[in-house]
Structures are given as structure tokens and as C-alpha cells.
Amino acid sequence: MEKSILECIKINKYFYDPVKIQVLKEVDISIKKSEFVSITGKSGCGKSTLLYILSTMDTDYEGKLLIDGIEMRGKKENELARVRNEKIGFVFQFHYLLNEFSVIRNVMLPGLKLAKLSEKEVEAHAYEKLKILGIENEALKKPNQLSGGQKQRVAIARALINNPIIIMGDEPTGNLDKKNSEIVFNIFKELAEVYNQSLLIVTHDNEFAARTHRIIEMEDGRVIR
Amino acid sequence: MKFKLIASVSKSLLLARWKQTLVAAIGVTFSITMFIGLLSFMSGLNDLLDGLVVNRTPHIRLYNEILPSKIQPIDKSADYNTSYNFIRSIKPKNKLLEIYNNAAVIKTLQSDNRVLGIAPKIIAQVFYNVGTIDLTGIINGIDVEEENRLFLFKDYVVEGNYIDLKNTTNSIVLGKGVAEKMLTNIGDIIQITTSKGERLQLKVVGFFQSGLQDIDKVQSYTSIATAQKLLGESNSYITDIQVKLKDIALAPALAKEYAALFELDAIDIQTANSQFETGSSVRTLISYAVGITLLIVAGFGIYNILNMMIYEKMDSIAILKATGFSGADVNKIFITIALSIGIFGGLLGLLFGFGLSALIDQIPFNTAALPTVKTYPINYNPKFYMVGGIFSIITTYFAGYLPSRKASKIDPVIIIRGK
Numbered sequence: 289m290e291k292s293i294l295e296c297i298k299i300n301k302y303f304y305d306p307v308k309i310q311v312l313k314e315v316d317i318s319i320k321k322s323e324f325v326s327i328t329g330k331s332g333c334g335k336s337t338l339l340y341i342l343s344t345m346d347t348d349y350e351g352k353l354l355i356d357g358i359e360m361r362g363k364k365e366n367e368l369a370r371v372r373n374e375k376i377g378f379v380f381q382f383h384y385l386l387n388e389f390s391v392i393r394n395v396m397l398p399g400l401k402l403a404k405l406s407e408k409e410v411e412a413h414a415y416e417k418l419k420i421l422g423i424e425n426e427a428l429k430k431p432n433q434l435s436g437g438q439k440q441r442v443a444i445a446r447a448l449i450n451n452p453i454i455i456m457g458d459e460p461t462g463n464l465d466k467k468n469s470e471i472v473f474n475i476f477k478e479l480a481e482v483y484n485q486s487l488l489i490v491t492h493d494n495e496f497a498a499r500t501h502r503i504i505e506m507e508d509g510r511v512i513r
Numbered sequence: 514m515k516f517k518l519i520a521s522v523s524k525s526l527l528l529a530r531w532k533q534t535l536v537a538a539i540g541v542t543f544s545i546t547m548f549i550g551l552l553s554f555m556s557g558l559n560d561l562l563d564g565l566v567v568n569r570t571p572h573i574r575l576y577n578e579i580l581p582s583k584i585q586p587i588d589k590s591a592d593y594n595t596s597y598n599f600i601r602s603i604k605p606k607n608k609l610l611e612i613y614n615n616a617a618v619i620k621t622l623q624s625d626n627r628v629l630g631i632a633p634k635i636i637a638q639v640f641y642n643v644g645t646i647d648l649t650g651i652i653n654g655i656d657v658e659e660e661n662r663l664f665l666f667k668d669y670v671v672e673g674n675y676i677d678l679k680n681t682t683n684s685i686v687l688g689k690g691v692a693e694k695m696l697t698n699i700g701d702i703i704q705i706t707t708s709k710g711e712r713l714q715l716k717v718v719g720f721f722q723s724g725l726q727d728i729d730k731v732q733s734y735t736s737i738a739t740a741q742k743l744l745g746e747s748n749s750y751i752t753d754i755q756v757k758l759k760d761i762a763l764a765p766a767l768a769k770e771y772a773a774l775f776e777l778d779a780i781d782i783q784t785a786n787s788q789f790e791t792g793s794s795v796r797t798l799i800s801y802a803v804g805i806t807l808l809i810v811a812g813f814g815i816y817n818i819l820n821m822m823i824y825e826k827m828d829s830i831a832i833l834k835a836t837g838f839s840g841a842d843v844n845k846i847f848i849t850i851a852l853s854i855g856i857f858g859g860l861l862g863l864l865f866g867f868g869l870s871a872l873i874d875q876i877p878f879n880t881a882a883l884p885t886v887k888t889y890p891i892n893y894n895p896k897f898y899m900v901g902g903i904f905s906i907i908t909t910y911f912a913g914y915l916p917s918r919k920a921s922k923i924d925p926v927i928i929i930r931g932k
């Protein structure tokens with residue numbers, strides 16, 4: 289059996305405000321290399337909460353989380369930051385680009401932070417990623433000069449810059465119109481099939497989910513399928 | 514590499530709010546400017562006022578004080594040396610003001626390498642005769658050249674030429690106040706009476722102004738030889754030996770040493786003029802207090818701008834953290850912002866502070882009491898610039914400390930959920 293790149297075992301998560309409620313119940317998930325997986329479910333069933341835990345940003349949970357075979361519990365804040373930097377690419381519903389930096393610079397930021405390559409090499413990689421996403425001509429513009437769909441593609445390029453083992457997305461097409469959603473979906477598909485990129489995308493768009501390799505369906509904090 | 518990235522993120526945040534940043538920096542600039550200006554001026558003033566005293570005052574003065582003997586005959590008696598002996602109405606013994614064997618004392622002092630120079634002096638009580646009225650006064654018989662070398666005598670002779678005192682026999686440099694009372698001009702002959710009743714005529718060759726009215730109303734100067742003649746003493750007679758040291762701080766210790774060695778009374782400048790020290794330190798304290806207060810106000814400016822920046826750039830901070838920047842990195846970014854405001858504002862402040870000092874230095878300041886001073890006094894001590902620079906960095910660091918910590922603790926999940 290192929291090794292899991294992302295695995296969580298019996299994840300429980302509680303919120304205490306205003307009263308104690310359990311939002312995740314015994315969640316087990318395992319993702320393998322170059323899988324394109326979607327998580328679906330009704331609004332409020334805990335999809336985002338789960339994704340934040342899987343991305344190491346939320347550390348307040350019960351259960352086990354393994355990324356690339358390594359246990360995440362007990363790691364310090366800066367070590368988790370390093371894991372996110374090196375192994376996880378993130379795409380949110382909102383693009384979160386820094387308006388003070390050019391598009392190319394935005395894409396380069398996580399690469400510069402990783403500092404494994406020189407600035408020149410990071411820049412070359414960033415151009416490569418922008419080319420895959422078909423927006424290399426916008427490289428020198430500021431993010432606020434781009435359309436919504438273009439911004440989201442820049443955000444995807446930024447997620448790709450360090451060649452992460454997995455891309456996570458929390459409703460990455462939620463803010464986009466039909467046409468741009470289609471473009472973004474096709475990019476994800478291409479990444480999975482051409483570049484063997486693993487992807488874990490939260491969506492409540494069933495049509496979108498149906499076209500991925502595997503669907504994880506959630507209800508009321510549980511994985512039901 | 515790592516710092517370059519942090520610096521570039523800091524810079525972008527700074528430029529995104531450059532107007533407010535500039536205002537914060539101007540706050541620092543203003544306070545450092547005032548700090549430098551104030552301290553340079555106050556310190557210049559201190560030097561000026563100290564100079565009034567320090568230039569005119571020997572570091573150590575050796576003399577004979579007329580005092581009763583400390584050891585009375587009864588203390589020497591073996592029968593009573595364990596008891597307290599109370600004696601009333603002791604009178605000073607007949608001891609003269611003259612320093613005996615002063616040539617030997619001077620020789621010893623001159624061979625001491627802690628000593629910069631020595632000027633012997635005779636102090637004589639006299640009366641200036643103005644018509645039928647006698648004004649009390651003091652005549653200082655001085656070694657004109659040494660007095661000038663060590664105590665800048667020339668600077669205080671406001672009219673006439675100081676060296677005439679040496680070259681003209683029976684000449685006198687009158688205190689400005691005395692001269693005004695006597696209505697004399699240079700070249701006039703005045704008459705004085707010594708305390709022993711002898712009269713002598715002296716030629717006025719100059720006026721002397723120390724800046725201290727009480728002195729100028731009483732004191733005058735003659736050469737040592739004239740003073741000896743005035744008192745009817747031999748040419749070895751002197752009453753004071755003034756010592757100027759290489760290091761003024763040694764004065765109290767050396768005064769004790771010399772007093773014991775030569776069996777003379779010795780007073781050091783610090784003891785003689787302790788009130789001036791107090792004045793100086795209070796002025797310095799005020800300058801520092803004002804400077805630091807201004808800096809703290811500027812610090813609040815920086816604190817505000819950083820808080821605002823953090824509030825506005827919450828999203829950016831969240832995404833930086835989500836993509837792998839640690840809390841420590843975010844902290845560094847904001848500390849860098851604070852410090853660059855501090856360094857930029859501080860440097861400008863030092864520059865403007867220098868400008869302000871130079872400007873004050875040009876403002877005319879003429880006062881009769883201070884003949885050598887033409888403009889406001891300024892002390893360009895590099896120490897002030899160093900202290901100002903260090904203060905600006907420390908204040909901005911502390912101003913940035915809390916906001917930076919707050920930024921580093923931002924939880925990206927909360928921000929991203931909020932969208």
C-alpha cells in the first residue's frame with residue numbers, strides 16, 4: 289500500500305464559546321500522493337475547522353495528525369510554521385495577496401522565507417508557476433490591478449512556489465463566477481494529473497466535487513463517506 | 514537573506530502608511546532636536562558659569578588661616594589625655610599670614626607632575642581713598658604672567674593692557690566697580706591706604722571685570738612687588754600659593770596631602786564652590802528630563818502608528834503566518850518598522866539638533882557681566898549626540914515592543930474565518 293502524505297486519526301474538536309460543542313467527531317482521513325480529493329458537506333458541518341487543523345494552523349484538537357509521516361503534536365509554533373512553509377500550499381476563498389508587493393513578489397514570498405534557493409532562482413520558479421496558471425504577463429502588476437479570477441490564480445501560484453506535498457483549499461472558487469470557477473478547477477485537475485500534485489479541496493459545490501478523484505462527505509462533524 | 518526578506522516586508526508596510534509613518538518619525542526628530550539643542554545650550558551655559566569660577570579659582574589654594582591652635586597645652590599633659598578638656602575663650606596665637614619658606618614649597622610643587630602650574634599671590638586689605646571717603650578693598654598682588662597663563666587674567670582686563678601691570682612700577686588694575694565709584698580713568702593716579710596706615714600712590718593701567726559684581730566692587734590687582742612694597746614686606750613675602758592641577762578631580766585629595774606636607778591650610782575648588790556644582794547638575798537634570806519626556810511622547814506616536822498598522826494589515830499578517838512566517842518573524846517585522854522610524858527620525862533629529870545648536874550659537878548675547886562672551890554659549894559635546902541617538906533607539910524599541918508582540922500572537926485562523 290502506498291504511504292499517506294497526510295493522515296489524521298480520531299480527530300475531535302470542541303468549541304467552548306458560548307457553550308461546549310463538539311464540531312469534529314472521530315475524524316479519520318488519509319490522503320495519498322497525487323490524489324485529488326474534495327471535502328463536501330452542508331455549511332456549518334465542520335469542513336473549514338477540519339482543514340485548519342490539517343494545515344497545522346489550529347493546534348487545539350484531540351487526536352493524531354501526521355504530515356509526510358511525521359507527528360505534528362508537540363511541535364513548536366516556529367516548527368509548525370516551517371512545516372506550512374515547506375510542505376503545504378494554501379488557497380483560501382479570499383486571495384489574501386499583499387497589495388504593496390507586485391504579483392511576482394507575492395508568489396515569491398514563501399519561497400524567500402524558505403530560503404533554500406537564491407532570490408534569482410525563486411524568481412525563476414515563480415515565473416514558471418505563473419506560466420502554468422497562464423498569468424505570467426501580469427507578473428509585474430500590483431494585485432489590485434487584477435480581476436478576481438486572476439487574483440485567485442496568483443494565490444494558487446503562491447501556494448505552489450515551494451513545491452508542497454499537498455495543496456489545501458477552503459472553497460477556493462467560492463468567490464468566483466462560473467467561468468473563473470471552471471478555469472480554477474481545470475488548473476487543479478491539471479496540477480493533479482500532469483504534475484502529480486496532491487490536492488485537498490473543501491467545497492460545497494457538488495458538481496465541482498463530483499469531478500475530483502475522491503469525495504469525502506461530512507455531516508455534523510463526522511465523515512460519512 | 515533572512516533579514517533582507519524581513520526588511521522588505523517591513524518596508525512595504527511602512528510605505529503603505531507613509532504619511533502616518535512620517536508623522537511618527539517627525540515626532541522622534543522633534544524630540545531629539547530639542548534634546549540636543551537644550552542639552553548643548555544648558556551645558557554651554559554651565560561651562561560659562563563654571564568658567565566664571567573655575568577659570569578664576571585655583572584648584573588648590575595654600576594659605577595660613579588665623580585660627581586658635583587645635584592642640585592646647587592641656588591636651589599634651591599625660592594626666593588628662595583620656596578626658597574631655599573644655600577650654601573657653603581661646604585666642605588665636607600670633608601667627609602671621611605669610612607663608613614661610615615659600616620658595617621651597619613652590620619648588621616642591623613645581624616638581625610634582627600632577628601640577629599644571631603655580632601662581633604665588635599676596636592678599637592685602639586696603640582702603641581706596643576717594644576724597645575724604647575711604648572704600649574698603651582687597652588688593653591681590655600677582656605674578657602677572659603666571660596669573661594670565663593659569664587663570665586667563667587677560668580675558669578679564671576689559672580696558673587697558675594687562676601686561677602694563679608688570680611693566681609699569683606702582684601700577685594697579687582696578688576692579689570695574691571700584692573704578693566706577695572712584696570715577697577714575699586709565700592713566701589716573703589713585704591713592705590707597707594700607708591697613709597699617711601707610712599711603713601709596715598707584716597708576717591705573719586697566720580695569721578688571723570678573724562678571725561677579727561683588728568681586729569687581731572690592732578687588733584690584735597689582736604686581737607682587739608692588740603689593741610687597743605696599744605692605745612694607747621683604748621680597749620673599751607671599752600669603753597664598755595658587756595651584757592649578759592637570760586633573761581638577763584630584764583637588765580634594767591633593768589639598769589634604771599638601772596641607773599635611775607643608776603644614777599650611779589648603780582648600781580645594783570643589784569645597785570652595787560647591788554651590789556651582791549643584792547648579793550645573795540641576796540644569797543638566799532638567800535638560801535630560803525635558804528630552805526624555807519629549808521622547809516618550811514621540812514613543813506613544815510610534816506605538817499608535819504601529820497599532821494602527823497591525824489593525825489594518827491583519828490580513829497580511831494572517832497570510833504571512835499561514836504561508837510559513839513564524840510569530841518571531843512577524844515580531845521582527847514590526848520591531849524593524851519601529852526601529853527604522855526611530856533611526857531615521859533620530860538621525861534627522863541629531864542633524865537638526867546640530868543645526869539648532871549652531872543657530873543658537875549665532876544669537877548675540879552681550880552682557881556687561883560677561884565680557885568674553887559675545888553669543889549664546891553652546892557645548893558641542895559628542896556625548897549628547899550619542900546619548901540622543903541611543904535614547905531614540907531605546908524609546909522606539911520599547912514603543913514597538915507591545916504592538917509587535919501583539920502582531921506576533923495574531924491567530925491566522927480567526928482572521929481567515931472572519932472573511
Ligand SMILES: Nc1ncnc2c1ncn2[C@@H]1O[C@H](COP(=O)(O)OP(=O)(O)O)[C@@H](O)[C@H]1O
Pocket residue numbers: 303304305306311329330331332333334335336337338
Ligand atoms: N470560533 C468559534 N467558536 C464557536 N463556534 C464556532 C467557531 N468557529 C466555528 N464554529 C462553529 O463550528 C461549526 C463548524 O464551522 P465550520 O468549520 O466553519 O463549517 P463549514 O466550513 O463546514 O461551513 C459551525 O457550527 C460554527 O458555527
Ligand SMILES: [Mg+2]
Pocket residue numbers: 335336337
Ligand atoms: Mg467553511
